[in-house]
Amino acid sequence: MAEQAQGAVPLSAVVADAATGVALALRGEGDPYALSRILRQGDALSLAAIRVLGADALAPYALDHRAAPGGEDDETVVREALAAYPPGADASEVSVWSYRGLVEASHAFLPGGADRWPRPPEAGAVWIDNDPWPKLAHRASQLAALALPGLAPGLADALAARTDDLARGFVRAVRRRDWLQAAGLGRWLARLPQVPPTLGLDAGLAFVRQMSGGDARVTLHVAAARSFYGRGR
Known part of the structure; x- marks a missing residue:
């Protein structure tokens, strides 16, 4: 999704x-x-930012004691984002998975029945088996928002089979x-079982955060x- 400017505020700043x-x-x-x-609601940059963040826009709601969902207002703004930026016929697999993750998170973390949300689109996973490890690492890092507990279990299971490749990445x-x-891959590795202890994931995540210069994502x-x-320091 290309970044656009509205007035003096770029999408990257909103994200x-x-x-x-x-x-x-x-x-x-x-x-x-x-x-x-x-x-x-109704702000084009806000809707685009929700699509960029994907399921992470709703991540605090997976921790019940740390968030106060905005009820219908939350539902409205998520629905607007889903309607404004659906994946097109030629969308990348990453874009489709990201959209699917936002739909799944809406089902899981916002009130209302499943019939009030779009059906998650089918997303291909052949790339998980076929991609060489550098390309796999790149795609997986772009989908780090789906590493939330309970989301995309099929994707997580498939990535678990390539844990060593994600660690290399x-x-x-x-x-x-x-x-x-690095942060996106570290987040996936935090969810996956059997991460090599020699990777030093906890220290690695702390180092990445420190060296990123306060990068918000x-x-x-x-x-x-x-x-x-419980990974990282």
Whole structure:
């Protein structure tokens, strides 16, 4: 999704502000989280930011004691985002999976029956078996929001079969100073079983957060790994 500017505020700034709000909520800091207080209804940049964050826009609601869902206002803004940015016929598999993750998170974390939300689109997973490990690591890192507990269990199971390749990707991303990719891969590794102890994931995640210079999405990924899986420092 190309970044657009509306007035003087670029999409990247809106995404960063929203990611910061999510990370604060996951750490139990700041005011109780409500998506509709951070990203407004009817605002084009807010809707685009929800699609960029995907399921992470609703991540604090997986921690019941750290968020106060905004009820119908939350539902409305998520519905607007889903309607405004559905994956097209030529959408990448990452885009389809990200959309699917937001739909799944809406089912899981927002009130209302399943019939009030779109059906999750079918998303291909052949790439998990077939991609060479650098490409697999790149795609998996882009889908780190789906590492939330209970989401995309089929995807998580398939990635678990390539844990060693994800670990290789994590090390490579750290060496290349690609902090966002490293944080996304570290978050997946935090969810997956049988991560090699020699990887040093906890220290690695702490190092990535420190070296990222306060990147909001890196901070979010590390906070999620810590809050949901107890990994990182």
